[in-house]
Amino acid sequence: MIFCDHYEENLENLEIFHLLEEEMTKYKTLNHEKIQWDKVYEYSLDILQNNSMDMKIFAYFSLSCLALNNEECFKIFLEIIIFTEKLFREKPENISKTSSILLNQKKKYKQIVENFINEFNKNSPKCSQVAAKSLNEYFEKLREILNCNFAKLNIKEEITQTKQSPLKSPVTQVNIDIKNTKLSNLSDREYRTLLNNLAIELLENNIENTNAYSLFAEAAWGRLKTLPPHSDFVTKVRYPDRNLIKLLLDKNTNELDQIKCFINNLSLNPFWIEGFKLFCDFLHHHQKEHSLKILNLLTCNFILKFKDITKLRFDNGELMCKEDTFNYFVKQNQETNKKTLTTSDKNKKVEQILIEINNENYNNSLFCNINSLIAMAQVFETNNMKNNAKIIYLQLVELMEKTLLKDYLSDEYNYAKNKTNKKI
Template identity: 25%
Template sequence: MIFDAEEIRSKIKRPISDDILEGDDFSSDSLYEFIEEEMMKVGSLSHGSVKWDKVEENLIILLNEKTKDIILIDYFIECCKRRNNIVSFYLALSVISDFVSFYWSLCYPKKEGAAGKRYKIRVLDKIFKKIDLFIDSKMDLDCELSFFDEIFKVNDELKDSLSLNEIFSEQADLLYKRIKSKFSDEKSRAELDAKSDVKEVSQEKKDDVIKYNNSASSEKESRKKISEVIDIVKHGDEYASLALRLKRFNLWSSIKSLPDSNKNKTLIQALPKERIAEYFSLLENPTYELWERVESTIVMAPFWIDGQYLSFLISDSLGLHEISETVFSETKRFIGKFPQIYDLTFKDGTPFVSEDCADWLTAKSNDVSSSLISNSEELDSIKVEANEVFLERGLQEALKYLDVKISEASCQKDIYQLRLISSEMLKESGAEDIASQQFEFMFKQVSEMRVSEWDPIFLKRLKNSISFD
């Protein structure tokens, strides 16, 4: 059933063609007319005669092959609601999120200007009311515990899609909170039931179940811990650069591949051009508040690489050179994992990496030394120098020195060797909680990377630094 839901979601999400993503107006099509005739029966004396299966089949055909019409999405949500189970609820929420993200500005019925936007928002609010009723229904909640996390994930995606498209709806805000509350309660209830069942099985089986449940939510818990660390670090704090690294880890660590594309064009919605133009227009008189606004937007748009360039320009202009260097080094590291990103564009043709942004990455890379730290003597020399800076000028300056070395490194091995030194220094200075997080995240990254012949001494130091409490 879950597989079917993902297959249906994929069909509705897929563009109609390379040239016309939203297709054509098919409101006069016989399939469309059949759907409307059947849906007119809903809530009437003829409600029991609605041919639901045929309606759903025709909806998927139209949305997959012919048109992206928000009225059809409204009807499709009604079909999901009729199934009345958690998987159909997930599918309904996913389809709304995808549609808003990819087709909001393109979809039918096409009405120009503010009146057109108000019309679509009215339809969207109507859809949200149906989801609200769905929540109140006695839906079948039989699913794996980890599936609740999928609900939370798509709920967050919908919230981000609405924000990126500047859709402000009180109904949507209330719905987001209701979904979070409803399924948090249901997950807690399911966890209690699972624990009760575990008590009845053997100790060996019990360990297996606990291990499974922990692994299902481990990534979410890790991200939560990172966010907590980021939240306590303020501007000007000696750990500000480290907090930014953690922020970028939260943003990019889950990305294992680039999004699907057709002739280098992806289905990802670009940020509103007006918002980006506003950001760049304020560069002449940058403020810390502007930098925070840009950073807040970056969190919702991992492939907006120009946002990293903008963050660098603002922080550098404000004299936050440690921050700007960190932005550059983390961006360089992410781009290094996916060099094909230079070729990709958003749905409207806007490149992921503009020419100015590409020039920034290239020029700055050429400005710094790209020599390889080829032997342990050079590494030891950097460590000794960092310790001397620490003794003479304090932890903040020592970490800044190491950040510069990290940004100058040209290969993954060097970068991670230097990051380990930085984390070890944090631990030795008493910042054990932050250092522990760094060790664990580094180990996870290193384990997932295909870098040949990691230095065994480096791996041993990293493993020994991790706390498994």
């Protein structure tokens, strides 16, 4: 598991930070029992991985591990201890070059460990013997870094069981009864995670399933109504962490895992258009041309929907969508967004054209079906079969209204909608 290797003090621009703080305001109050510790675990881990190795956030994570009392929690807690021990030992300047801030973070780190040990020894949680021994070893290493002495974790001998149920993660990103839950009732985070999980499941069943990319695009951009606020076009949106960029460019990860990595991380960085170009480059490199076409078109439509994104910058001054990135997505789609029949097509027999349309529908995916319907309707129109064309346009409108593509293919949708309203 990869964690953020630096400390970022200001997390105010993160929705997930505010959700985490909202839960933790209940801590040691009359609402203490109402704390959703699985959410605290999820939110704090997300920030520690992607945004900041802030000891305040780690303290929240530590409390959630103790509250959830799950073996998997303590394994992740150990991973963070191993990571932070090395970080404070080898690169303390990553936490801060200001001595007062560094000392403050060390003080919080010490309190986290002390509290963890006290609660652990008091309650004997469900932590494996191996993990507990490793924690003791690293707490010993931390004594020198934090200039203090820690008590030992009391480790009980494990009783071997003939049958042990497989370990499950303490947090499933989304736990929703789809039959009884409207998508509109989901939070933005739940909505995004649900669609990401569906996209990944489709790809795990069939890595060539292009429908997954429509779900991914909806996860990234579906709930966005406006661009982020700015001051002189500089927003408070953080530029992606260098470790994330390194992770996305990793050539040693297998194909499916790397696609999952792109999906999970880009959906959290919807305004980083360069990241979507990296994804397209990856798909092209692995000869996934059908998936590439769909992702390219969906990204193009997002850019055209929010054209001012080309003017906006991240908090570090980097453009959200550079000119060459804009050209990569938009210019190559200008001719394909609206399919028109060429002169040679008009001279062909209708039967031959329909056969070609059928052949172009290479995988019967949602995206290909929509393109086929558009092409078929245009064939009928060109050959003065307007009744047939209108029937196709009606089917097209109905299909797009039931799918997630409607918002992204708004030009095609409006075009078909207008055709259905015209008198024959």
